[in-house]
Amino acid sequence: MKSPQYTREIPQRYRLEAEKCRQCGKVHFPPRLICDACQSQEFEQVILSRAGRILTWTVIHVPPTNFDLEAPYIIAIVELEEGVRLTCQVVDCDPEELAVDAPVEMVFRRIQEDSQADIIQYGYKAVLSRP
Amino acid sequence: MRDVYVIGIGMTHFGELWDTSFRDLFVEAALEAFGDANMDRLDSMYIGCMSGGLFVGQEHVGALLADYLGRVPIPTTRVETACASGGAAVRQAYLEVASGMSEVVLAGGVEKMTDSADVTAALATAADQEYEVYQGVTFPGLYALMARAHMHTYHTTREQLALVAVKNHHHGAMNSKTQFPFEITVEQVLASSMVADPLRLLDCSPVSDGAAAVILASEEVAKQAKGHPLVRVVASTQATGAMALHTRTDLTRLDTVEHSAQVAYQQAGITPDQVDVTEVHDCFTIAEICVMEALGYAEPGRAAALVEAGETRLGGSMPINTSGGLKSKGHPVGASGVAQVVELTIQLRREGGTRQVEGARIGLAQNMGGTGASSTVHILEGQA
Structure with missing residues (x-):
């Protein structure tokens, strides 16, 4: 990029x-x-706000080339408290722990590394809110 | 606006066609369409092609294809609405004839996807690059998100999804131009490799090369063309929706498909139950389920039960994808929307052979781009 x-x-x-x-x-x-x-x-x-809930999710087993080393990884659609929805990875958990409506928090993480431009790309991912 | 007729159809075999170039694919389909129309006149062309640039490094495809078809200097324009590019090309050709601007216009669609391009990344450009693809989502992934939502909301089952693929392969086995002309079983679908949970390899349409072409003409010209029963285009619509899947209010619904269908029914003066044969955009099994509901063929959440009951199979009350659909026939993305009109024309001429829908008079083709941000619907009426 x-x-x-x-x-x-x-x-x-x-x-x-x-x-x-x-x-x-x-x-x-x-x-x-x-x-x-x-x-x-x-x-x-x-x-x-960084608080939201999972609306739906998938586990990507066949990734685009620039995510080859990440697969399998979870992608979800998350709805934040303000009603905004976004698509992001859910990390630090197993797919078995996921459920519709499960509460999550948005965290700052590395998203991908582009070897050609040497830009390490950052952004948001979700983690499950644990009691 | 005046009446528009389909007077010629052509398509290549769909599949991994390593020996055929991008340009020759299109020319082969177009020549077949001229042969089928039994006439040579042509005033203009529209070409549906999603990404000549990413798949074969070729833009400006309108000029290239008009040149190699030996049809310079007629105006030729490529149109792009991702996987709905073919449907959009048909619509542009329809509008040009209907308006009275031209008498005979060719709508073509072509894609060459197996020349070692990064196909997953190229297809992903049909989603929001900055807010979906950036995060690592793929197209199977986006439809998997819809599938999970549909399964959660309506208790649609994994087996019901598989039955869509099984049915389309059953139809495709009767079509000599399909990429995968053979039957598959539910067990094979469920045992195929995982692509994006819950979607497996056999839920997904394949990567394909191929081209299709239809020649549209005014009534005056259509009546001079001899050899086939007339087929009239009675509706041509297109709708646009939110680009990113996550912004949709209901992740199980395809609002653009619903909108384009409603307007099409009005144009044609029909209700959904009057359609005899349907081609839908089954890029993934879940897509066919959601499209059925958006077309009004079933209440939300009820389409899967109709698939399970065999209603969408040849011989059922609403046969869908008699060509084999994108799943079995192949999905050279820019060509798919045009190939749907090819199949409907075959059906409405009653030239479908073993896969003919008995007594077919009205056909509907639905083609969509991305996760449904673009949708086209065409309704055709046969006079056989």
């Missing part, structure tokens, strides 16, 4: 920066220039 492409998304990937529509209140992650719910173009920045 080229550095401008990577750098642009850092606020979202590192800090979960989102935007809330000033007109209808919908929270957008990543931010958009126009709200898809009400067409407003006025937003305020919000930082997403």
